[in-house]
Amino acid sequence: MRNSFMGKIERVKFELFKSIVFSKNGLSFNELMQKHGLTKSTLSRYINDLVQEVEMTFGEKVHLIQNTQTGTYQIQTTETYSIGYLIDYSHLFYVQKSGVFFILDTLLKNHYSSIDAMALDLHMSSSSVYKQVRALKEMLVPFGGKISFDQLASPLTGNEVGIRLFAFYSYWSVFKSTEYDNRSYPESWWEVKELEEYFDHMASLSESQRAKLRFIQLITLKRALWQKNYIEISDSFLADTAYFDTKDTELLPLLRQRLSNTLYRKERALLLYATRGLVYNLDSLETKKKIVQDYKQSSLEIAAYTTKLMAEVQKEFDIDYTEEGYTNFYFYLIILLIYIKHINIDISGYYKNELSFHSMIDYDEANVKIFRKITKIIEQQEFYPKINKKSLKGVMSILSLTIYSGIYLNKKAGSMSICVIFNNNLILAEGIKKIILDVYNQERIIFTNDVSNANLVISDSYEAVNSDAAHFYFDEQLNPEQWGKMIDAINDIFYKTIFLA
Template sequence: MNKKFMKKNEANKFELLKKLLYSKQGLGIQEIITDSQESKSTIYRYIKQLNEDLSLLFTKTPIQIQQKNTTFYVVLPDLLNIAFVLDKVRLSYIYISSEILIFAAAANKNHASLESLAQSINLSPSYTYKSLNTINQQLSYFRVKIAFGDFSRKSNVYGAEADIRFFLFYMYWNTNKGIVWPFNKSPDYFKQLPLPINTILAPSQHTRLRYHQNITYWRSLYLQEKISITEEFLSYLIILETENPTTFTIDFNNTLTLEELKNEQVYFGFLSRFFISDIDTKKTKQKTAQRLINSQLALTKSCTDLLELIQVKYDLVMNSEEYLLYYYNLMIALLYVHYINVDYHSTLENEDRLTFLDNDGQNFSKIEKEIDNLIVQFSITDSFLKKITNKGLVTYMTNLLYCIIDSARNIEPLYIFCQYSKNFYIGDKIKKYLLTTLGTRVIHFTSDIQQANLVISDSYEGDISNQDFFFFDDPFNSATWEALSLFVSTRIQTGYF
C-alpha cells in the first residue's frame, strides 16, 4: 500500500534508489533505461532529484548517487544502515502524497462532507473526490472505506471495527516502519507503557507492537470503538492465548466490560502474532499447538488433515517437535483465511509470488501452480474450511505451504564428483565450502565419477550435460564461488520438485 500512496514520480525514483542500493557493482545507464523503460533524460532527472532528496533527508551523514563513466552507484557509510535509508526515503515520499493527507484527515475527525474534509487540508473538492476514489479502491480490500453522513462516528473511516483494526495494524507499520511515531494525537505516556505480551523481540518488532498497542488503546479508550468477533472464532483465540496471554497495561474498567476486554485482548494477541513473527517462544508454540489439537475444534482437524496431506505427497520428514511448530504456523494462517478472510495481496509493495524466483535452472511457476491447485482442492473437499479461491489468499497459503515443504522435505543426497587440475588443494577447499554452505544432509562427495549426479571440474570430463556440470576455472575470483553455490543449490531445489 505504501507505493500506492506515492505519486508516480516518487514511486519511480524510489524503485531506482532501491536497485542502486542493492547493486554491488552499480548500474549502467543503459541497463537502467532497459529495465525501467524510461528515457535517458528522465533517468538523469530522477538521479538529480534523488540526490536533492538525499541531501535534505540525511544532513548528518550525507549520501549521494555517484557516477563513474556511465555507471551509477551509491556508497553508504558504515553507520548508515540500508534499511534506515530506504524506509526514511519511502516515508518522505508517502507523506507528500495527497492520498495520505486525505486519509489522515478522515481518520482524525468526522467531517460532515467531502467538501468539509477538502477544505480542512486545502485541497479542491474535485481533486479530493478523485483521490478519495483511489484510496477507497485500496481500502476495499480490507472491507473498509472513507465515507460521510454517519454523525454518530468520530471519524470518516467506516467498517466493522475488527476489519478497521486489522487494516490499521497493517497500514501504520507498512507506511511508517518505525521511522517515526505517527500518533500525534495520542497521549505521550502511551509510548512508555509496558507491552501487553511477554516477549523478546527485535527493535523493529518491539516498535511495531507499540504501534498495535497505541492503535488499540486510542480506539478503545478515546473513540469508544469495540470489536465484535464470533463465539466460534473466539474459542480458538482463547486457546491461542493460554500459554502467553495478552494483558493490557492500562485501566479499561470504565470503558469495557470484562467480556469486551477479553475480546479486545485475544484479538490483539492474534493480530500481533499474525503480523509479527516469533512473539511466542518455540516451546510456547509447541504447547499451544498441542492445546489446539487436543481441543478437537473443527478447524484444528482441517489443519491436521492439510499437514498430513503435504507430508504424504511430498515425503516430508518431521519429528514431533517440528510437527507442532509447523502446525502452529499453519493454524495461524487458517484462522486468518477462514475468519478474517481479508485479501490485501495487491496492496503489497512487492508482490509475493514463487513465480518471481524462476530462472534458467528452476521452474518455480510449476511449483506454485502445483501447490495452488492443492490448496484450492483441499478447501473444496474439506468439510469445514471455507472454499479458498481468492487469488491473494491462495497465494498466501501456497507460500506458507512451500516454506513448510522446503523445510521438512526428505532430500535425496546429491552425489558430487569434484576435481581441480591446477593444484592439489583447491579440490578440498571446494568440498569444505559446499559442506559448510549446504550441509552434510544434502551434499555427498564421491571419488567415482560414474556415481555422481553432478561434476565440478576445470577440465573436460566426457560428454556430461551442462545441467550436471560446473566449470570451476578461477578459485581466486569471488564470483566463481558465488556462482558455484547458486548452481549447486539450484540443482538441489530443481531435483526435489
C-alpha cells in the same frame, strides 16, 4: 503494491532509487531507461529530481551521483547506512509527498464535519482533498470500512476488525520500523513493554517486531478508548482462538481498567490471536507445541479442519513430518484457517507483486504441478466455499503458499556429490574439501572419487565428466576470485540438486 500510498510519479522515482541502491557498481542511463521503460526526456527529469530529493530525505548525508569514470549512477554516503535504511526512509519520503496517507493519518487523529472543513484546516483545496478521500475510500472497500463526517460517528466506520487491519497494514507499509510522529498520542500508548512481556522472545525482539507491536497497541487503544469503537466478535471466534491465550497475566492494563469484562475479553482474544498472525516468532517452539497440542486435543471444528488438511497434504506428497516441522506447519495453518473462517479479508494489495509466486520460488514445471495439486486439495475442503464465495484470490494465494511452505518444512533434504582432483598441489585438494565442509552442512555434501558419479567436479585439469555434471576449472589457487567463483558454482548446483529436487 495495489494499495500503495504513493502517486504514480513518486512510485517510479522510488523504483529508480531502489534499482540504483541495489546495483553493486551503479547503473548507466541506458540501463535505467530500458529497465523502467522510460523515455530519455522523462528519465532525465526524474534523475534531476532524485538528486535533490535524495539529499532532502537524508539531510545531505546521502547523494545520488554520476561516476565521472564509468558514467553510471551510484549512491554515495558520508556514513555507513544499510540498504534497508536507505530504502525505507526513501519510501517514507515519497509517501509523504503524495496525499492519500496524509489524509488517512489526519482522519485518524482528528474529526471534521465535512471535506471542506478538512481542506480549510489543512490549507488545501477542496478538490484536492476530495480526490485523496476518494482514493482512500476505494482502499477501504475490501476491509468493509467507510469514511464518515458524521459528528456522532468516528471518521472510519464499518467492520471494526477490518478497519483495524486496514490501519495496521497502512501504517506498517508506510513506516515499517522508521520513526513515526507520536505526539498526538499519550506517551504510554507507545510503551509496549507490557505487551512484549507476554511473549517468550521479548528479550530478543528486533526493531521491526517492536514497531509492529507498537502499531497494534496504538490502533487498539485509539479505536477502543478514544473513539469508543468496540470489536464485534462471535462466541465461535472466542472459542477458536482460546488456545492462543497461554498465560494468565494482565494484558494492556489500560484496556482492563476502562472496559467492561465482556469487551476486555474480546479485545484480549483478538490481540493474542492477531499478534501471532502479524508478528513473526513471538513464541518459543515449546509454546507453539503446547498451542498445537491443545488444538489437536480439542473438539473444535477448526482444529479438525487443520488436522484433516495436513493429513491429506501428507498423503498426497508423501511427507514424513518431523516434530518441529509439523508444529510450525500446524501453528501457521490454523492461524490462517481461523482468519478464513472469521475475517476473510483479501489483504494481497499490501504485498509486493500481489503475492505472485514467481518472486518467491523457482516457478518451474514441477512447481506448477505441485500448486495444482495443492489447489485441488484446498477445493475439496469443507471451508473452501468460504473463500470461493467472495473470489478472494489473495486469501487463496496465501493458503496455497502456506501449504507449499509446510511441505518444504518437512521435506527431507537431498545431498550433492563433489569430486575434487588437484594435480598441481596434492594436499590442496584436501584443503578445498575442508573449506567446503566449513561452509556447508556436512550431511548434504558427499565427496566422491568417481568423476562419473559427481554432481560437480573441481579440478585444475580437463576432466571427461558425464553430461549431467558441472566442471569447475580451478587452476589459480592464489587468486581470491577463483575461490569465490568456486563457492558460486557449488551454490548453483546446491540449489538445483537440493532445494529444487
